[in-house]
Amino acid sequence: MTAITTPVTRGAARGASMLRATRSVARRTTRKFLRTPQLVVVGTIQGAMFLLIFRYVFGGAINGGGVPYVDFLVPGFVTTSVLFVGMSTAAGIAEDLEQGFVDRLRSLPIPRAAVLAGRALADSQMLVWNLAITVAIGFAVGFRLHGSVAAGIAAFALCALFGFAFTWLFILLGLVAGNAQAAQGMSLLVFPLTFVSSAYVQVRTMPGWMQAFAEHQPITPMVDAVRGLCLGGRAHEVLGHGPGYDVVSAIVWSAALVVVFGALAVMRFRRV
Amino acid sequence: MTAIVDARGVTKRFGKVEALAGLDLVIEPGQVVALLGPNGAGKTTLVRTLATLLRPDSGTVLVDGRDVVREAPRVRALIGLAGQHAAVEDAMTGRENLEMVATLYGLDRRQSRARAAQVIEQLSLHAVADRLARTYSGGQRRRLDLGASLAGAPRLLLLDEPTTGLDPRSRLELWDAIRDLAAGGTDVLLTTQYLDEADQLAARIVIVDHGRVVADGTPGELKARAGRDVIEVHTRDAADLEAAARALARVGADEPTVDAPTRRVSLPVDAGTERLTAAARSLEEERVTIDDISLRRPTLDEVFLALTGRVLDRDRDDPDDSVVASTDHDDSAVASTDHDGSAVTSLERTSA
Numbered sequence: 001m002t003a004i005t006t007p008v009t010r011g012a013a014r015g016a017s018m019l020r021a022t023r024s025v026a027r028r029t030t031r032k033f034l035r036t037p038q039l040v041v042v043g044t045i046q047g048a049m050f051l052l053i054f055r056y057v058f059g060g061a062i063n064g065g066g067v068p069y070v071d072f073l074v075p076g077f078v079t080t081s082v083l084f085v086g087m088s089t090a091a092g093i094a095e096d097l098e099q100g101f102v103d104r105l106r107s108l109p110i111p112r113a114a115v116l117a118g119r120a121l122a123d124s125q126m127l128v129w130n131l132a133i134t135v136a137i138g139f140a141v142g143f144r145l146h147g148s149v150a151a152g153i154a155a156f157a158l159c160a161l162f163g164f165a166f167t168w169l170f171i172l173l174g175l176v177a178g179n180a181q182a183a184q185g186m187s188l189l190v191f192p193l194t195f196v197s198s199a200y201v202q203v204r205t206m207p208g209w210m211q212a213f214a215e216h217q218p219i220t221p222m223v224d225a226v227r228g229l230c231l232g233g234r235a236h237e238v239l240g241h242g243p244g245y246d247v248v249s250a251i252v253w254s255a256a257l258v259v260v261f262g263a264l265a266v267m268r269f270r271r272v
Numbered sequence: 273m274t275a276i277v278d279a280r281g282v283t284k285r286f287g288k289v290e291a292l293a294g295l296d297l298v299i300e301p302g303q304v305v306a307l308l309g310p311n312g313a314g315k316t317t318l319v320r321t322l323a324t325l326l327r328p329d330s331g332t333v334l335v336d337g338r339d340v341v342r343e344a345p346r347v348r349a350l351i352g353l354a355g356q357h358a359a360v361e362d363a364m365t366g367r368e369n370l371e372m373v374a375t376l377y378g379l380d381r382r383q384s385r386a387r388a389a390q391v392i393e394q395l396s397l398h399a400v401a402d403r404l405a406r407t408y409s410g411g412q413r414r415r416l417d418l419g420a421s422l423a424g425a426p427r428l429l430l431l432d433e434p435t436t437g438l439d440p441r442s443r444l445e446l447w448d449a450i451r452d453l454a455a456g457g458t459d460v461l462l463t464t465q466y467l468d469e470a471d472q473l474a475a476r477i478v479i480v481d482h483g484r485v486v487a488d489g490t491p492g493e494l495k496a497r498a499g500r501d502v503i504e505v506h507t508r509d510a511a512d513l514e515a516a517a518r519a520l521a522r523v524g525a526d527e528p529t530v531d532a533p534t535r536r537v538s539l540p541v542d543a544g545t546e547r548l549t550a551a552a553r554s555l556e557e558e559r560v561t562i563d564d565i566s567l568r569r570p571t572l573d574e575v576f577l578a579l580t581g582r583v584l585d586r587d588r589d590d591p592d593d594s595v596v597a598s599t600d601h602d603d604s605a606v607a608s609t610d611h612d613g614s615a616v617t618s619l620e621r622t623s624a
C-alpha cells in the first residue's frame with residue numbers, strides 16, 4: 001500500500017494548545033473571507049453607499065450641531081459600521097453549525113473555547129480592514145479631523161475595541177439562531193441600536209421617551225467618544241463636554257459586553 | 273483487550289423523543305461495525321455521543337476504556353468523525369483542509385504537511401488536492417471529509433451515513449476507501465440506512481430500532497436467523513407458472529408462492545444447494561421454460577422485517593409501530609461462512 005513517511009501511532013494525538021487552535025480556526029475564517037471576493041466587494045460597496053446617502057441625501061437636512069454635518073456624521077457612521085459587519089459574524093457561526101463544521105471542530109482534541117475565540121479573532125481582523133476602508137471613504141467625502149492625529153488613531157482603536165466587544169453578542173446570536181437566515185433576522189436588532197443613538201442625528205432632536213433609550217444604550221457613549229476624539233477642540237460645542245467621560249463610559253460598556261456575551265456564548269457552546 | 277466501544281444502558285431523550293432507550297453495545301477492536309436502522313432509530317445520537325458531542329442522560333459510554341463525559345478530551349484524541357454533512361471548508365484546498373485538521377490534532381507544521389500528503393495518497397485525492405474544495409464533486413467532498421477525520425490517525429473512525437446522497441460510482445469509491453482503512457487497522461463504526469452498504473462493509477451488523485439494539489451479528493448470522501434460503505424461478509411464459517409451481521412443490525415441504533405479475537415462483541428450502549439441483553430437474557420434467565433460477569439467502573430487508581416486524585423504510589413516518597419481536601427464529605439454521613447475500617447459485621436460461 002502506501003509508503004508511510006511518518007510513523008503514525010493511532011490515537012496518540014495530543015491536540016493543539018488554545019493559542020495554536022485559535023490561530024488555526026481564525027486562519028480558516030480569514031481565508032474564507034479573502035477568497036470569497038463577493039464578501040469583500042459587497043461589504044465595501046454597501047458601506048460606501050450608505051455613507052454617500054447620509055452625506056449627500058439626508059446630510060443637507062440634518063443639523064451637525066455647530067460643525068459641518070460630514071464631521072458630525074463620519075465618526076458616528078464609522079463607529080456603527082462595526083455592528084453591520086457583526087451581522088456577518090452571526091450568519092457565519094450559524095452556517096458553521098448548520099453545515100457540521102462546528103461538530104467537526106468540537107470532536108477534535110482542542111479547547112472548545114478556541115472555536116469561538118478563533119472566530120472572534122478572525123472577525124476582528126476583518127473588522128479593522130473594514131474600518132480602514134470606511135474611514136478612507138469618510139475622508140474622501142470631506143471629513144476632517146479637528147483634533148490631533150494621535151486622538152484620531154485612538155478613536156480608530158476604540159472602534160476596533162467596540163467591534164471586538166460586539167462580536168461576542170453576534171457569536172451568541174449565531175449560536176442561538178442555529179441557521180444563517182434566522183441569524184440574519186435576529187441581527188436586525190442592530191437597527192434600533194444604531195439609529196436610536198447619537199450616531200446620525202443629535203439625540204436632543206428625538207422625542208423624550210426615545211431620548212431615554214438613546215442615552216442609556218452603549219452605542220451613544222461609543223459614538224460620542226469617537227466623535228469627541230475626532231472633533232478635538234470643537235468637541236465642547238457639539239457634545240457639551242470633552243471626550244474623557246464618554247471614552248471611559250464606552251470602554252466600560254465594551255468590557256461589560258465581552259464579559260456578559262462572551263460568557264453566555266461559551267456557556268451556550270458548551271451545552272451539549 | 274479493552275473494547276473500543278463499550279456502551280451500557282445508554283439513554284438520551286430530546287424533549288418527548290426517546291432517542292436512546294437503554295442501548296447496550298460492546299465492540300471489540302479490529303473490525304468494521306455497521307449500525308443499521310431507519311431514520312430516528314437512534315444511530316446518529318449514538319455516534320454523536322461517542323464523538324463527545326452529546327452527553328448521555330444515563331448509562332456509561334467508553335471509547336477504548338475512556339469515559340466520553342469525564343474524559344472527553346482523551347476520547348477526542350482517539351476518534352475521527354465524519355458526520356452527515358461534509359464538514360470541509362469550501363474556500364480552502366483539500367490539502368489546506370487536511371493540514372488544518374492535522375494541526376488541530378496537535379501536529380506541528382512539518383508533521384501536518386506530511387500527514388496531509390499521506391492522507392491525500394491514501395484516499396487518491398492527488399488530482400484535486402490543490403484545488404479549492406468548492407470545485408469538488410459530491411463524492412470528492414465526502415472523500416476529503418473522510419480524509420479530514422483521518423488526519424489525527426484515530427483509533428476509531430465514526431462515520432455517520434457516509435454515502436447518503438452519493439451517486440453509485442462515488443459510493444463504490446468511498447466503500448473501497450473505507451475497506452482500505454479497515455484493512456490498515458483502523459476500527460470503523462458506521463451508520464447506514466442501506467442494507468447493501470452494511471452487508472458490503474461490515475463484519476458485524478447491529479440493527480438499531482427505537483433506541484435499542486434489536487439484533488446483532490454477522491450478515492450471515494442475521495440472515496440465517498431471519499429465515500431460510502429461497503429458490504426463485506422466473507418463467508419465460510406466464511402459462512408455465514402453474515407447471516413451475518407444481519414442479520417446485522415436489523422439491524420442498526412448503527407450498528411455493530406464485531407471483532404472477534413478475535412471473536416468479538419462490539420456495540423456501542432448508543438444504544439449499546441440493547434442493548436447487550432437484551428443482552432444476554423437476555422443472556425439466558414439467559417442461560417449463562425458465563429465464564432464471566436462483567437460490568438466494570434472505571435479503572436484509574427481509575431480515576429487518578422478520579426481526580422488527582416492520583419494513584425498513586427511509587423515513588420514519590410509519591404509524592404502524594406494532595413491533596412483532598421474533599428474534600428467536602430457528603437458530604439451528606446454517607451459520608454461513610459466506611457473507612455475500614446475493615444469489616449464491618444461479619443457472620441462466622435452463623430450458624427443457
